[in-house]
Amino acid sequence: MKSSLRCFALLSLLWLPMAQRISAETAKPMEKKAFGTTSDGKAADLYVLTNKNGMEVSITNYGGIVTSIKVPDRSGKMADVVLGYDALDGYVADKVYFGALVGRYCNRIGHAEFSIDGTKYTLAKNNGDNTLHGGIKGFNKALWDAKDVSKRDEPALELTYLSKDGEEGFPGNLKVTVVFTLTGKNELKIDYSATTDKKTVVNLTNHSYFNLAGQGSGDILKTVLRIEADKITPVDSGLIPTGDLKSVQGTPFDFRKPTAIGERINADDEQLKLGKGYDHNFVLIKNKPNGLTLAARAEEPTSGRVLEVWTTEPGTQLYTGNFLDGSIHGKGGVAYTQRSAFCLETQHFPDSPNHPKFPSTLLAPGQRYHTTTIYKFSSK
Ligand code: BGC
Numbered sequence: 001m002k003s004s005l006r007c008f009a010l011l012s013l014l015w016l017p018m019a020q021r022i023s024a025e026t027a028k029p030m031e032k033k034a035f036g037t038t039s040d041g042k043a044a045d046l047y048v049l050t051n052k053n054g055m056e057v058s059i060t061n062y063g064g065i066v067t068s069i070k071v072p073d074r075s076g077k078m079a080d081v082v083l084g085y086d087a088l089d090g091y092v093a094d095k096v097y098f099g100a101l102v103g104r105y106c107n108r109i110g111h112a113e114f115s116i117d118g119t120k121y122t123l124a125k126n127n128g129d130n131t132l133h134g135g136i137k138g139f140n141k142a143l144w145d146a147k148d149v150s151k152r153d154e155p156a157l158e159l160t161y162l163s164k165d166g167e168e169g170f171p172g173n174l175k176v177t178v179v180f181t182l183t184g185k186n187e188l189k190i191d192y193s194a195t196t197d198k199k200t201v202v203n204l205t206n207h208s209y210f211n212l213a214g215q216g217s218g219d220i221l222k223t224v225l226r227i228e229a230d231k232i233t234p235v236d237s238g239l240i241p242t243g244d245l246k247s248v249q250g251t252p253f254d255f256r257k258p259t260a261i262g263e264r265i266n267a268d269d270e271q272l273k274l275g276k277g278y279d280h281n282f283v284l285i286k287n288k289p290n291g292l293t294l295a296a297r298a299e300e301p302t303s304g305r306v307l308e309v310w311t312t313e314p315g316t317q318l319y320t321g322n323f324l325d326g327s328i329h330g331k332g333g334v335a336y337t338q339r340s341a342f343c344l345e346t347q348h349f350p351d352s353p354n355h356p357k358f359p360s361t362l363l364a365p366g367q368r369y370h371t372t373t374i375y376k377f378s379s380k
Helices: 002-024 086-092 270-275
Strands: 031-037 043-048 056-060 065-072 079-082 100-102 113-116 119-122 147-148 154-163 173-180 187-196 205-207 224-227 229-232 279-284 293-299 304-312 316-318 343-347 369-379
Touching: 031 086, 043 147, 043 154, 043 173, 056 173, 079 154, 086 113, 205 343, 205 369, 224 316, 270 279, 293 316, 293 343, 304 343
Parallel strands: none
Antiparallel strands: 031 043, 043 056, 056 065, 065 079, 100 205, 113 119, 147 154, 154 173, 173 187, 187 369, 224 293, 229 279, 279 316, 293 304, 304 369, 316 343
16 A cells, blocks of 8 residues: 555656646747848847737847737637837838837937036937937847747747947936846736946837737727826927826726727817827726736727736837838738827826926946736637
8 A cells, every 4th residue: 555655646746846847838839030230231030929828029139129919819719919020121111119128218318418417418310309219229220139038838039139328319328138038928028128337218118019910900999908008198299297196087088997099089179189199108006016916908899909018117109000100011011090099108108307296217337127017818
Protein backbone atom coordinates (compact mmCIF):
# COMPACT_ATOMS: atom_id res chain seq x y z
CA MET A 1 0.00 0.00 0.00
CA LYS A 2 2.71 2.40 1.10
CA SER A 3 4.81 1.68 -1.99
CA SER A 4 1.85 2.28 -4.36
CA LEU A 5 1.30 5.65 -2.66
CA ARG A 6 4.97 6.50 -3.16
CA CYS A 7 4.66 5.45 -6.82
CA PHE A 8 1.60 7.71 -7.25
CA ALA A 9 3.45 10.67 -5.69
CA LEU A 10 6.42 10.09 -8.00
CA LEU A 11 4.19 9.92 -11.07
CA SER A 12 2.42 13.18 -10.10
CA LEU A 13 5.79 14.88 -9.69
CA LEU A 14 6.78 13.75 -13.18
CA TRP A 15 3.39 14.74 -14.60
CA LEU A 16 3.43 18.31 -13.25
CA PRO A 17 6.37 19.64 -15.29
CA MET A 18 5.03 17.71 -18.30
CA ALA A 19 1.64 19.45 -17.97
CA GLN A 20 3.45 22.79 -17.76
CA ARG A 21 5.39 21.92 -20.91
CA ILE A 22 2.17 21.08 -22.77
CA SER A 23 0.54 24.41 -21.85
CA ALA A 24 3.76 26.21 -22.78
CA GLU A 25 3.48 24.67 -26.22
CA THR A 26 0.00 26.04 -26.84
CA ALA A 27 1.26 29.56 -27.74
CA LYS A 28 3.34 29.65 -30.92
CA PRO A 29 6.93 30.85 -30.47
CA MET A 30 7.40 34.46 -31.52
CA GLU A 31 8.18 34.76 -35.20
CA LYS A 32 10.77 37.24 -36.50
CA LYS A 33 10.66 38.38 -40.15
CA ALA A 34 12.69 40.89 -42.14
CA PHE A 35 10.59 44.06 -42.63
CA GLY A 36 12.75 46.06 -45.02
CA THR A 37 15.51 48.64 -44.84
CA THR A 38 15.25 52.30 -43.82
CA SER A 39 16.67 55.05 -46.08
CA ASP A 40 19.85 55.12 -43.97
CA GLY A 41 20.41 51.42 -44.61
CA LYS A 42 19.20 50.01 -41.28
CA ALA A 43 17.26 46.74 -41.30
CA ALA A 44 13.94 46.60 -39.49
CA ASP A 45 12.22 43.43 -38.30
CA LEU A 46 8.63 42.41 -37.77
CA TYR A 47 7.76 40.31 -34.71
CA VAL A 48 4.60 38.21 -34.81
CA LEU A 49 3.13 37.30 -31.41
CA THR A 50 0.43 34.61 -31.37
CA ASN A 51 -1.39 33.45 -28.24
CA LYS A 52 -3.03 30.10 -27.52
CA ASN A 53 -6.39 31.39 -28.85
CA GLY A 54 -4.89 32.32 -32.22
CA MET A 55 -4.98 36.09 -31.57
CA GLU A 56 -2.06 37.61 -33.45
CA VAL A 57 -0.24 40.91 -32.93
CA SER A 58 2.58 42.15 -35.17
CA ILE A 59 5.06 44.77 -33.99
CA THR A 60 8.07 46.24 -35.77
CA ASN A 61 11.16 47.56 -34.01
CA TYR A 62 10.95 50.51 -36.45
CA GLY A 63 9.13 53.07 -34.30
CA GLY A 64 7.80 50.37 -31.94
CA ILE A 65 4.80 50.32 -34.25
CA VAL A 66 1.94 47.83 -33.78
CA THR A 67 1.27 47.01 -37.43
CA SER A 68 -1.62 44.58 -37.01
CA ILE A 69 -3.95 43.11 -34.38
CA LYS A 70 -6.00 40.12 -35.54
CA VAL A 71 -8.91 39.18 -33.29
CA PRO A 72 -12.10 37.10 -33.70
CA ASP A 73 -15.65 38.47 -34.00
CA ARG A 74 -18.62 36.84 -32.27
CA SER A 75 -18.63 33.98 -34.81
CA GLY A 76 -14.88 33.42 -34.55
CA LYS A 77 -14.03 35.23 -37.81
CA MET A 78 -10.66 36.95 -37.58
CA ALA A 79 -10.01 40.51 -38.79
CA ASP A 80 -7.19 42.98 -38.48
CA VAL A 81 -8.64 45.81 -36.40
CA VAL A 82 -5.93 48.48 -36.78
CA LEU A 83 -5.09 50.82 -39.65
CA GLY A 84 -1.59 50.72 -41.12
CA TYR A 85 0.48 49.88 -44.18
CA ASP A 86 1.61 46.68 -45.87
CA ALA A 87 5.31 47.54 -45.85
CA LEU A 88 7.99 49.52 -44.02
CA ASP A 89 8.11 52.41 -46.51
CA GLY A 90 4.53 53.32 -45.57
CA TYR A 91 5.56 53.73 -41.93
CA VAL A 92 8.73 55.64 -42.85
CA ALA A 93 6.66 58.20 -44.81
CA ASP A 94 3.73 58.19 -42.33
CA LYS A 95 2.66 61.48 -40.74
CA VAL A 96 -0.43 60.29 -38.86
CA TYR A 97 1.25 57.90 -36.39
CA PHE A 98 -0.57 54.65 -37.34
CA GLY A 99 0.14 52.16 -34.49
CA ALA A 100 3.14 54.18 -33.32
CA LEU A 101 5.00 54.22 -30.04
CA VAL A 102 4.85 57.95 -29.39
CA GLY A 103 7.46 59.87 -27.37
CA ARG A 104 9.34 61.54 -25.80
CA TYR A 105 6.19 63.56 -25.18
CA CYS A 106 2.97 62.35 -26.82
CA ASN A 107 0.31 64.91 -27.77
CA ARG A 108 1.03 68.64 -27.80
CA ILE A 109 3.40 71.00 -26.03
CA GLY A 110 2.18 74.58 -26.48
CA HIS A 111 4.46 77.06 -28.30
CA ALA A 112 7.06 74.25 -28.48
CA GLU A 113 8.65 75.21 -25.18
CA PHE A 114 8.69 74.49 -21.46
CA SER A 115 10.93 75.23 -18.48
CA ILE A 116 12.43 73.10 -15.74
CA ASP A 117 13.93 74.85 -12.69
CA GLY A 118 14.10 78.13 -14.62
CA THR A 119 15.87 76.67 -17.68
CA LYS A 120 13.88 77.09 -20.87
CA TYR A 121 13.88 74.25 -23.44
CA THR A 122 12.87 74.96 -27.02
CA LEU A 123 11.49 72.16 -29.18
CA ALA A 124 10.79 71.78 -32.90
CA LYS A 125 7.44 73.16 -34.09
CA ASN A 126 5.81 70.42 -36.17
CA ASN A 127 2.14 71.32 -35.60
CA GLY A 128 1.49 75.01 -36.17
CA ASP A 129 3.15 76.82 -33.30
CA ASN A 130 3.33 73.65 -31.22
CA THR A 131 5.21 70.37 -30.82
CA LEU A 132 3.20 67.23 -31.54
CA HIS A 133 4.10 63.65 -30.57
CA GLY A 134 7.77 64.24 -29.76
CA GLY A 135 8.74 66.57 -32.61
CA ILE A 136 10.05 66.10 -36.13
CA LYS A 137 11.74 62.75 -35.46
CA GLY A 138 9.84 61.24 -32.58
CA PHE A 139 10.29 57.77 -31.08
CA ASN A 140 8.05 56.45 -33.88
CA LYS A 141 10.86 57.05 -36.40
CA ALA A 142 13.64 55.43 -34.33
CA LEU A 143 14.99 51.92 -34.72
CA TRP A 144 14.62 50.14 -31.37
CA ASP A 145 16.66 47.19 -30.05
CA ALA A 146 14.42 44.15 -29.74
CA LYS A 147 14.52 41.12 -27.46
CA ASP A 148 12.19 38.14 -27.13
CA VAL A 149 11.17 38.08 -23.45
CA SER A 150 8.33 35.55 -23.80
CA LYS A 151 7.26 33.64 -20.68
CA ARG A 152 5.55 30.25 -20.66
CA ASP A 153 2.49 30.73 -22.88
CA GLU A 154 2.70 34.55 -23.11
CA PRO A 155 4.71 35.87 -26.05
CA ALA A 156 6.40 39.17 -25.18
CA LEU A 157 8.66 41.60 -27.01
CA GLU A 158 10.97 44.08 -25.27
CA LEU A 159 12.06 47.19 -27.14
CA THR A 160 14.74 49.53 -25.85
CA TYR A 161 15.94 52.91 -27.06
CA LEU A 162 18.33 55.56 -25.80
CA SER A 163 17.00 59.02 -26.56
CA LYS A 164 20.08 61.21 -26.32
CA ASP A 165 20.36 64.43 -24.32
CA GLY A 166 19.10 67.24 -26.56
CA GLU A 167 17.20 64.98 -28.98
CA GLU A 168 14.37 67.10 -30.45
CA GLY A 169 15.29 69.69 -27.80
CA PHE A 170 14.49 67.53 -24.73
CA PRO A 171 17.05 67.45 -21.88
CA GLY A 172 18.66 64.29 -20.48
CA ASN A 173 19.72 60.92 -21.81
CA LEU A 174 16.49 58.95 -21.53
CA LYS A 175 16.71 55.14 -21.45
CA VAL A 176 13.36 53.75 -22.53
CA THR A 177 12.09 50.17 -22.28
CA VAL A 178 8.73 49.10 -23.63
CA VAL A 179 7.44 45.54 -23.20
CA PHE A 180 4.54 44.29 -25.32
CA THR A 181 2.92 41.13 -23.89
CA LEU A 182 0.15 39.18 -25.58
CA THR A 183 -1.69 37.37 -22.79
CA GLY A 184 -3.83 34.26 -22.98
CA LYS A 185 -6.84 36.49 -22.20
CA ASN A 186 -6.56 38.30 -25.56
CA GLU A 187 -4.91 41.32 -24.00
CA LEU A 188 -2.12 43.36 -25.53
CA LYS A 189 -0.35 44.67 -22.45
CA ILE A 190 2.14 47.50 -22.89
CA ASP A 191 4.55 48.36 -20.07
CA TYR A 192 6.53 51.55 -20.53
CA SER A 193 9.50 52.47 -18.36
CA ALA A 194 12.24 55.06 -18.51
CA THR A 195 15.10 56.59 -16.53
CA THR A 196 17.03 59.81 -17.11
CA ASP A 197 20.35 61.40 -16.12
CA LYS A 198 18.95 64.97 -16.12
CA LYS A 199 15.50 66.33 -15.22
CA THR A 200 13.18 65.95 -18.23
CA VAL A 201 9.53 65.40 -19.17
CA VAL A 202 8.14 62.07 -20.40
CA ASN A 203 4.74 61.01 -21.74
CA LEU A 204 4.58 57.79 -23.76
CA THR A 205 1.62 56.24 -25.55
CA ASN A 206 0.54 53.93 -28.33
CA HIS A 207 -1.25 55.48 -31.29
CA SER A 208 -3.24 52.55 -32.71
CA TYR A 209 -6.17 53.51 -34.92
CA PHE A 210 -8.94 50.99 -34.20
CA ASN A 211 -11.80 49.91 -36.41
CA LEU A 212 -13.36 46.92 -34.66
CA ALA A 213 -15.31 45.89 -37.79
CA GLY A 214 -11.92 45.44 -39.47
CA GLN A 215 -9.53 48.04 -40.85
CA GLY A 216 -10.68 49.55 -44.13
CA SER A 217 -14.35 48.67 -43.57
CA GLY A 218 -15.89 52.14 -43.39
CA ASP A 219 -16.45 54.58 -40.54
CA ILE A 220 -16.57 53.97 -36.80
CA LEU A 221 -19.62 56.16 -36.10
CA LYS A 222 -21.79 53.22 -34.98
CA THR A 223 -19.19 51.93 -32.53
CA VAL A 224 -20.62 52.30 -29.04
CA LEU A 225 -18.20 53.87 -26.61
CA ARG A 226 -18.06 54.27 -22.86
CA ILE A 227 -15.35 56.43 -21.30
CA GLU A 228 -14.79 56.44 -17.56
CA ALA A 229 -14.34 60.19 -17.37
CA ASP A 230 -16.38 63.01 -15.90
CA LYS A 231 -14.18 65.85 -17.22
CA ILE A 232 -12.14 66.80 -20.27
CA THR A 233 -9.25 69.24 -20.65
CA PRO A 234 -10.86 71.78 -23.04
CA VAL A 235 -8.60 73.18 -25.76
CA ASP A 236 -7.94 76.40 -27.67
CA SER A 237 -7.81 76.71 -31.46
CA GLY A 238 -4.32 75.11 -31.54
CA LEU A 239 -5.74 72.13 -29.57
CA ILE A 240 -3.68 73.15 -26.54
CA PRO A 241 -5.44 72.72 -23.15
CA THR A 242 -6.64 75.98 -21.66
CA GLY A 243 -5.74 74.62 -18.21
CA ASP A 244 -9.36 74.24 -17.11
CA LEU A 245 -11.11 70.97 -16.37
CA LYS A 246 -14.59 70.96 -17.91
CA SER A 247 -17.42 68.69 -16.72
CA VAL A 248 -18.82 66.38 -19.42
CA GLN A 249 -22.30 66.65 -17.90
CA GLY A 250 -24.85 67.67 -20.54
CA THR A 251 -22.21 67.82 -23.33
CA PRO A 252 -21.37 65.55 -26.32
CA PHE A 253 -18.34 64.46 -24.26
CA ASP A 254 -20.43 62.52 -21.75
CA PHE A 255 -19.63 58.89 -22.56
CA ARG A 256 -20.30 57.67 -19.02
CA LYS A 257 -23.30 55.86 -20.50
CA PRO A 258 -22.42 53.83 -23.64
CA THR A 259 -23.14 56.03 -26.69
CA ALA A 260 -22.43 55.62 -30.41
CA ILE A 261 -19.42 57.73 -31.42
CA GLY A 262 -21.43 59.30 -34.26
CA GLU A 263 -24.48 60.20 -32.21
CA ARG A 264 -23.27 63.68 -31.20
CA ILE A 265 -20.05 64.12 -33.20
CA ASN A 266 -21.55 66.87 -35.39
CA ALA A 267 -23.33 68.65 -32.55
CA ASP A 268 -23.19 72.41 -32.28
CA ASP A 269 -20.42 72.42 -29.69
CA GLU A 270 -17.43 74.74 -29.61
CA GLN A 271 -14.97 72.04 -28.50
CA LEU A 272 -16.11 69.61 -31.21
CA LYS A 273 -15.73 72.35 -33.82
CA LEU A 274 -12.17 73.06 -32.69
CA GLY A 275 -11.21 69.37 -33.04
CA LYS A 276 -13.30 68.75 -36.19
CA GLY A 277 -14.82 65.99 -34.05
CA TYR A 278 -13.39 64.33 -30.96
CA ASP A 279 -9.71 65.14 -30.45
CA HIS A 280 -9.70 65.66 -26.69
CA ASN A 281 -8.11 64.42 -23.52
CA PHE A 282 -10.54 62.84 -21.06
CA VAL A 283 -9.75 63.03 -17.34
CA LEU A 284 -10.22 59.49 -16.09
CA ILE A 285 -12.09 58.72 -12.90
CA LYS A 286 -9.45 57.14 -10.65
CA ASN A 287 -10.14 55.79 -7.18
CA LYS A 288 -6.41 55.44 -6.67
CA PRO A 289 -3.94 57.59 -8.63
CA ASN A 290 -1.66 55.46 -10.84
CA GLY A 291 -3.87 52.38 -10.25
CA LEU A 292 -4.74 50.19 -13.23
CA THR A 293 -8.38 51.03 -14.00
CA LEU A 294 -10.82 50.73 -16.89
CA ALA A 295 -10.55 53.83 -19.07
CA ALA A 296 -12.87 52.97 -21.94
CA ARG A 297 -14.90 50.23 -23.57
CA ALA A 298 -15.84 50.16 -27.26
CA GLU A 299 -18.32 47.76 -28.83
CA GLU A 300 -18.85 47.35 -32.56
CA PRO A 301 -22.46 46.18 -33.08
CA THR A 302 -22.10 44.29 -36.39
CA SER A 303 -19.09 42.11 -35.56
CA GLY A 304 -19.69 42.09 -31.80
CA ARG A 305 -16.00 42.84 -31.20
CA VAL A 306 -15.31 44.60 -27.90
CA LEU A 307 -12.22 46.54 -26.86
CA GLU A 308 -11.53 47.49 -23.27
CA VAL A 309 -8.71 49.88 -22.43
CA TRP A 310 -7.18 49.66 -18.96
CA THR A 311 -4.48 52.04 -17.83
CA THR A 312 -2.47 53.47 -14.96
CA GLU A 313 -2.48 56.84 -16.76
CA PRO A 314 -4.69 59.77 -15.61
CA GLY A 315 -6.01 60.57 -19.11
CA THR A 316 -6.89 59.26 -22.54
CA GLN A 317 -7.11 61.15 -25.82
CA LEU A 318 -10.12 60.20 -27.91
CA TYR A 319 -9.24 60.99 -31.52
CA THR A 320 -11.80 60.03 -34.15
CA GLY A 321 -9.61 60.21 -37.25
CA ASN A 322 -10.96 63.66 -38.12
CA PHE A 323 -7.92 64.57 -40.21
CA LEU A 324 -8.00 61.39 -42.34
CA ASP A 325 -9.30 62.48 -45.76
CA GLY A 326 -8.95 59.46 -48.04
CA SER A 327 -5.54 60.52 -49.35
CA ILE A 328 -3.69 57.79 -47.42
CA HIS A 329 -3.85 54.35 -48.98
CA GLY A 330 -3.14 51.75 -46.35
CA LYS A 331 -3.17 47.96 -46.12
CA GLY A 332 -4.37 46.35 -49.34
CA GLY A 333 -4.48 49.81 -50.99
CA VAL A 334 -7.61 50.88 -49.07
CA ALA A 335 -8.19 54.65 -48.84
CA TYR A 336 -8.60 55.65 -45.21
CA THR A 337 -11.41 58.20 -45.09
CA GLN A 338 -12.43 60.59 -42.33
CA ARG A 339 -13.53 58.84 -39.12
CA SER A 340 -12.62 55.38 -40.37
CA ALA A 341 -10.91 54.66 -37.03
CA PHE A 342 -10.68 55.90 -33.47
CA CYS A 343 -7.71 56.18 -31.13
CA LEU A 344 -7.69 55.91 -27.35
CA GLU A 345 -4.26 57.25 -26.50
CA THR A 346 -3.69 56.72 -22.78
CA GLN A 347 -1.47 59.48 -21.44
CA HIS A 348 -0.74 62.28 -19.01
CA PHE A 349 -2.57 65.42 -20.07
CA PRO A 350 -1.34 67.34 -23.13
CA ASP A 351 0.95 70.30 -22.43
CA SER A 352 1.37 69.29 -18.77
CA PRO A 353 4.88 70.82 -18.57
CA ASN A 354 3.18 74.22 -18.95
CA HIS A 355 0.32 73.52 -16.52
CA PRO A 356 1.60 73.08 -12.96
CA LYS A 357 -1.90 72.04 -11.79
CA PHE A 358 -1.97 68.99 -14.12
CA PRO A 359 -0.44 65.70 -12.87
CA SER A 360 3.31 66.06 -13.34
CA THR A 361 5.23 64.56 -16.28
CA LEU A 362 8.59 65.46 -14.78
CA LEU A 363 11.18 62.69 -14.43
CA ALA A 364 14.31 63.26 -12.34
CA PRO A 365 17.52 61.21 -12.10
CA GLY A 366 17.03 58.34 -9.64
CA GLN A 367 13.30 58.07 -10.43
CA ARG A 368 11.73 55.48 -12.71
CA TYR A 369 8.88 56.28 -15.07
CA HIS A 370 6.53 53.32 -15.31
CA THR A 371 3.06 53.10 -16.83
CA THR A 372 0.91 50.22 -18.05
CA THR A 373 -1.88 50.12 -20.61
CA ILE A 374 -3.88 47.05 -21.61
CA TYR A 375 -5.95 46.68 -24.78
CA LYS A 376 -8.27 43.76 -24.08
CA PHE A 377 -10.33 42.19 -26.86
CA SER A 378 -13.45 40.02 -26.63
CA SER A 379 -16.79 39.68 -28.40
CA LYS A 380 -20.47 39.82 -27.51
C1 BGC B 1 -3.86 64.20 -32.20
C2 BGC B 1 -4.49 64.66 -33.48
C3 BGC B 1 -3.56 64.31 -34.60
C4 BGC B 1 -3.33 62.81 -34.57
C5 BGC B 1 -2.36 62.36 -35.62
C6 BGC B 1 -3.70 62.72 -32.27
O1 BGC B 1 -3.11 62.25 -31.09
O2 BGC B 1 -4.60 64.58 -31.08
O3 BGC B 1 -4.74 66.04 -33.46
O4 BGC B 1 -4.08 64.69 -35.83
O5 BGC B 1 -2.83 62.42 -33.33
O6 BGC B 1 -1.19 63.04 -35.52
